[in-house]
Amino acid sequence: MSVMVLRVYDKPMCCSTGVCGSDVDPALVRFSADLDWLARQGVSVERYNPAQEPRAFVTNPVVRRALQERGDRCLPLVLWGDEIVSAGEYPDRTVLARTAGLSPVATVETGGAA
């Protein structure tokens, strides 16, 4: 079996932390930091923005079906392999860690992981 990948399908946006938008969303900034953390734990992470890589939304059958059934509301969509981890919201670091089978993590505020 191939290596499991965490894939994030974002809402259309200018950039993944939202610093270019009309207002910076702290939740989005935090999520970007969490993904960065996850990647540093050795987990493969891929992130797609429809405004940049629209093909990714069409070629993945799970994403395509979710979009057809629920429209834009299913974004952001987070997949672990072919499983949907969350839809319409950004999961926090604890959920991400559990999904990837990592040991429980210290909270973000206190800094580094266990």
Next chain:
Amino acid sequence: MKWIENAPRHLFFTGKGGVGKTSLAAATAVFLADRGKRVLLVSTDPASNLDDVLGVALGRDPTPVPGVDGLSALNIDPEAAALAYRERVVGPVRDLLPADTVAGMEEQLSGACTVEVAAFDEFTMLLGEDGAAAAFDHVVFDTAPTGHTLRLLRLPAAWSDFLDTNERGATCLGPASGLKMQHERYAAAVRALSDRDRTLLVLVTRPEAGALGEAARSSGELAETGLRNQHLVINGLFEAADRSDPLAVALEQGGRQALDDMPEVLRSVSSTRIPLRGENIVGLEAVRRLLAREDGSSSSAPAPAAGEVLSLPANTASLASLVDELAERGHGLVMVMGKGGVGKTSVAAALAVELASRGVSVHLTTTDPAAHVADVVGASEGPLRMTRIDPEEEVAAYRAKVMARAGQDLDADGRALLEEDLRSPCTEEVAVFHAFSKVVSGARRELVIMDTAPTGHTLLLLDAAGSYHREIMRNVGDREGAITTPLMRLRDADYTKVLLVTLAETTPVLEAMALAEDLRRAGIEPWGWVVNNSLAAAGPTDPLLRSRAVEEVAQIRRVAEDLTQRTFVVPRLGEEPRGATGLRAMIDPPTRAMTQVA
């Protein structure tokens, strides 16, 4: 003329607006083509008038110019470039994704950031050996006024650096994500620009302190980015033929004085001088004459009949009546707009100084990265506050604000990631827009006179206001009336008065008309027009100045009769208006200015 005969592959014409960049770039391209070279003339100015000068409709692809063998021209239109870019991304999936997702993608790809990136992308393509420019011996660039061009010429290095140092795979490439693939192309563009065998920068100026100062600034800043092969063209040298005409004598002396005081950095640059012409440079014949060798018959426009009376149309007024109207209200926003070089900064400063001298509180501000309102006004009298939107300061402030707000809950790695994102060149657009919005809403309480950056730059700002407005509206949803965006204030004629500044010459009037159309598309109706620096209003007797003045009257009539309800005419002064006294001379009715001179 050695600089043309030995011209390298790329020639960049830059300078303050109105110095004659487009005319000279066109004349140079025609000159080279007439000598058997294959030449591509490119305008990178979002408000270009190359079409009018050459008399041919230009688009994104090279169009042969009728009447000149070997010459083709094209326009990099940022909006069109952005549209094409958007279609490349969205087109293939339009029918495969839900409509709301597609709409969201299009929205994200219509901001100022995309516009800039897409135009920049086309620009670097022309610097490469392949692409549209491959079939030509020379590529002549007619660039936007200085601030914009400096940014364009620095971007290859900026993006190149950002891509180099952003090791985590750069999240904020935004609409520029495609740029990752183009990294090598940008590095090549940087090399081409800094290679003196391949690129010559032509600094165009008038014999005026302001234009020379700006040429000096560009010379220094562009040399720093590697563009060291430079040539200076001093355009529009004037010699008074009628020594009894005080305006003519003052203009001649002013020009000589400005050249005597030429900034040190320009003295080491090789230079060419071109005399003032009595005609507008429109059409191929006039374009060819501009660089024709001196044969003593430089003025080819018909001399006006002796004694012909120069009179302005009756429905024009001086700036004094505009000041009366503004003083009465005491608050609101006055946006002074126009193509570079028409004297926006002077007009804005003159209004502010006059209002302050009448005791009205005024906030004079500028969004032009190259403008220096404080230098123009000097020591201020009365309740006058002066500020400027400085892109560098705004970016620093914006970064600090985002780090404090969104970065407070992050660990060190998270903050490092956010800091990296905030180094994206896109951030400047956003930061400047935030500062602009703040000034716009400040006009609820005070009278704000805003000197805007040259047209293209300002349109990008308005565009940002438009995408911001749509994004906010989408988020707010049906809570209509709950929020006021900057665009809504700009569209409110009670709140915002847009003054279009122009010169009484064919090309500037056409440019102002194009700007008026752009504004209308954004839902903003220009409130009045200011015809600045008018020789006709100053009533010269010198034959060359008179022949220009006669041509002016037709243009002023066109503005006053066809284009606006309110036309204000400002006479040409003997010297550049500086300081409170100089600026207030612009306010005086033309007749009074004339009798004072006589």
